[in-house]
Amino acid sequence: MPSLEKSDLQKIVGARIQKLREERGFTQVDLAGKIEGVFDTTNVSRLESGRTNPTLYNLHRIAEALEISLSELLDISEE
Amino acid sequence: MPSLEKSDLQKIVGARIQKLREERGFTQVDLAGKIEGVFDTTNVSRLESGRTNPTLYNLHRIAEALEISLSELLDISEE
DNA sequence: TCCAAACTTGGCATATTTGACAAGTCAAGG
DNA sequence: CCTTGACTTGTCAAATATGCCAAGTTTGGA
Numbered sequence: 001m002p003s004l005e006k007s008d009l010q011k012i013v014g015a016r017i018q019k020l021r022e023e024r025g026f027t028q029v030d031l032a033g034k035i036e037g038v039f040d041t042t043n044v045s046r047l048e049s050g051r052t053n054p055t056l057y058n059l060h061r062i063a064e065a066l067e068i069s070l071s072e073l074l075d076i077s078e079e
Numbered sequence: 080m081p082s083l084e085k086s087d088l089q090k091i092v093g094a095r096i097q098k099l100r101e102e103r104g105f106t107q108v109d110l111a112g113k114i115e116g117v118f119d120t121t122n123v124s125r126l127e128s129g130r131t132n133p134t135l136y137n138l139h140r141i142a143e144a145l146e147i148s149l150s151e152l153l154d155i156s157e158e
Numbered sequence: 159t160c161c162a163a164a165c166t167t168g169g170c171a172t173a174t175t176t177g178a179c180a181a182g183t184c185a186a187g188g
Numbered sequence: 189c190c191t192t193g194a195c196t197t198g199t200c201a202a203a204t205a206t207g208c209c210a211a212g213t214t215t216g217g218a
Contacts, residue, residue, distance in 0.1 A: 003115055003143065006136045013135060027194060036082055040177045045196060052175060055132045055205085056092060056153075057085045064082065071154040074135075106164060119207050124166060131205060134175085159218105166213070174205075183196070188189105 011050030012076050013059075018048040020066045020073070034065040090129030091155050092138075097127040099145045099152070113144040 004012075021031050028044040039061065046052045047062075054062075063073040083091075100110050107123040118140065125131045126141075133141075142152040 004139065009136055009139055029194075038177070041195085042178075042197085043176060045194095046176090049196080051197095053134045053136050055134055055175070056138065057088055057132050058176085059135065060083065060088055069154075069156060071150045071156065074153055075148075075150040077148060077150065108164075117207075120165085121167085121208075122206060124164095125205090128166080130167095134205070137205085161218085162216095164213100164215075166211100168209105168211085170208085172206085172208105174203105176201100176203075178200085178202105179198105181196100181198080184194085186192090188191085 006053065007050060009076075010047075010053055013054070013074065014048045014050040016073065016076060017062060017066075020068065021048075024066065031062075031065055035061045036064060037061070085132065086129060088155075089126075089132055092133070092153065093127045093129040095152065095155060096141060096145075099147065100127075103145065110141070110144055114140045115143060116140070 021028070026034070028041050028048070032039045032041040032044050039058075043052075043058075047054050047058075059073060060070050063070045066073065100107070105113070107120050107127070111118045111120045111123050118137075122131075122137075126133050126137075138152060139149050142149045145152065
């Protein structure tokens, strides 16, 4: 685990969110709609492509919408 | 899992960081020093007390310093 | 009680996330 | 073609995370 770069970490987590979303047959708009409270679809796109560094709370809300635990969402051990 | 409030989530994760840090016998200054790159001790205090909403990358750097995976750091299932 | 280390808290400046909106790309149908 | 849905990308404003410094508090030991 040689100390991931910030942008690489973002890309890995973003790809994981996208994969989980697609497995569930959701569009980005669907996902944003399932997230508790307000969540912009623009932000879904930016997070999935690794362009931003998401906050704990937003990761938690995304995990909830994907019906997975935060811990599982961030289990990036095999990448 | 009834949709945690933002500040409750921050407090739970903060308490977990503090517990893991203390188990390793680190002070906040020690932990900040072990984190890759620049990390202010003020920020350690604020994160542990749940006063801020940390970013993915900082959570990753903290996990690294605690020699634990990000996924384990955020495994809050039993709280 | 005194001291020092550890931690908290406030303010400030900067960087970045985020929400919102608009415009653009792209692919699949009709 | 043309439209529609899905997604990307740019800009902007507001909120906030972060680094930094300074001052205050707490705690444990001598």
